[in-house]
Amino acid sequence: MxxxxxxxxxxxxxxxxxxxxxxxxxxxxxxxxxxxxxxxxxxxxxxxxxxxxxxxxxxxxxxxxxxxxxxxxxxxxxxxxxxxxxxxxxxxxxxxxxxxxxxxxxxxxxxxxxxxxxxxxxxxxxxxxxxxxxxxxxxxxxxxxxxxTSENEGIAKKSAAEMKQDTKLVRLLRNAVEASSDESGWAHLATTGSNIAKQSPEFDPRNYGYSKLGELLAATKLFDLEERIIGEGHSKAIYVRDKRKKSDT
Missing domain, CATH: 3.40.50.1010 (5'-nuclease)
Structure with missing residues (x-):
């Protein structure tokens, strides 16, 4: 939204x-x-x-x-x-x-x-x-x-192993990427984030120790991320794909 x-x-x-x-x-x-x-x-x-x-x-x-x-x-x-x-x-x-x-x-x-x-x-x-x-x-x-807002507190980053064991998280991320992807399996990161928010209002990468969704997706080691140049304005956009899709092609 x-x-x-x-x-x-x-x-x-x-x-x-x-x-x-x-x-x-x-x-x-x-x-x-x-x-x-x-x-x-x-x-x-x-x-x-x-x-x-x-x-x-x-x-x-x-x-x-x-x-x-x-x-x-x-x-x-x-x-x-x-x-x-x-x-x-x-x-x-x-x-x-x-x-x-x-x-x-x-x-x-x-x-x-x-x-x-x-x-x-x-x-x-x-x-x-x-x-x-x-x-x-x-x-x-x-x-x-x-x-x-505290200098002495922080949420420790979850490791790839820890996040892979969180079946609810893995299912949420994979479903969102799948729902947002094109025929090649690549999905715009922003669209993926919107899809996640619709499925799970409480989702926040900071709950896992990461400031941004892209950082969390990369840390799971379950997804490929790619930065692309979009349009004549040369603006950049991040795309994400489930690694399982790569093995299927």
Whole structure:
């Protein structure tokens, strides 16, 4: 899915289920997809548990929305976020929503927003239940964002052997390349990436320690990659082919 940088986005953060250490990486990631015209964060700001968030809200121009926990065991924050999201949706001013939470309670909200033709970007920890992940157009695990902003953390690169043993990953990559390929078996890398996103919203090469899809494909040693000069403008494009296709020819 092609994303215009001018897309207007509404960013809604569940403070109860999100760590403040991700904020810089989060906003940098969101900037790839559009402009965060609304940035709101929800929680009980009288609670000491949100002290870490309080220190960075002003710096990043995030509007705190107070929501008291009137009833023990009930998540009032979720209800407030959902109501605000629907209000913003009905204004018709936005192209997409960024829902930042690891809570499955936002599954229906994500589905409803997508039904209206808007893009939904989800952000949450790897523990996020799969229904919420699948309800989003794209889902980014916040462990990647936290590692990105920390000098002492990082996600170790998976070796070719490790990735080959991940049958789900191998099947996803091979299916995407196959679906995007021409008769010779070569597929445009960008088209392959779009195909992967449609099959698996949570896929991100950074989850395996690689910054780009091409790097991950090369590291698996299951694919051939080729750089080509395209058109009179001499622009470059990367193409990928399953190595099994080479042996068939």
């Amino acid at each position: 092609a994303i215009e940088k001018s897309d207007r986005l509404a960013v809604l953060i569940d403070a109860d289920n999100t760590q403040p250490s991700i904020i810089e990486g989060l906003l940098a990631e969101i900037a790839k997809y559009g402009t965060a015209n609304v940035k709101r964060i929800y929680g009980d700001w009288t609670s000491t548990s949100l002290r870490g968030w309080k220190e960075i809200l002003l710096e990043h121009s995030i509007q705190p929305i107070q929501q008291f926990g009137y009833t023990k065991g009930k998540n009032a924050t979720d209800s407030a976020m959902i109501i605000d999201a629907m209000d913003l949706l009905y204004t018709g001013k936005f192209h997409g929503f960024c829902i930042v939470s690891s809570d499955s309670d936002f599954t229906k909200l994500a589905s409803r927003i997508r039904e209206s033709g808007l893009t939904v970007y989800g952000f949450g920890e790897k523990k996020t239940p799969s229904p919420f992940v699948s309800a989003c157009d794209k889902f980014i695990y916040t462990e990647v964002l936290r590692a990105k």
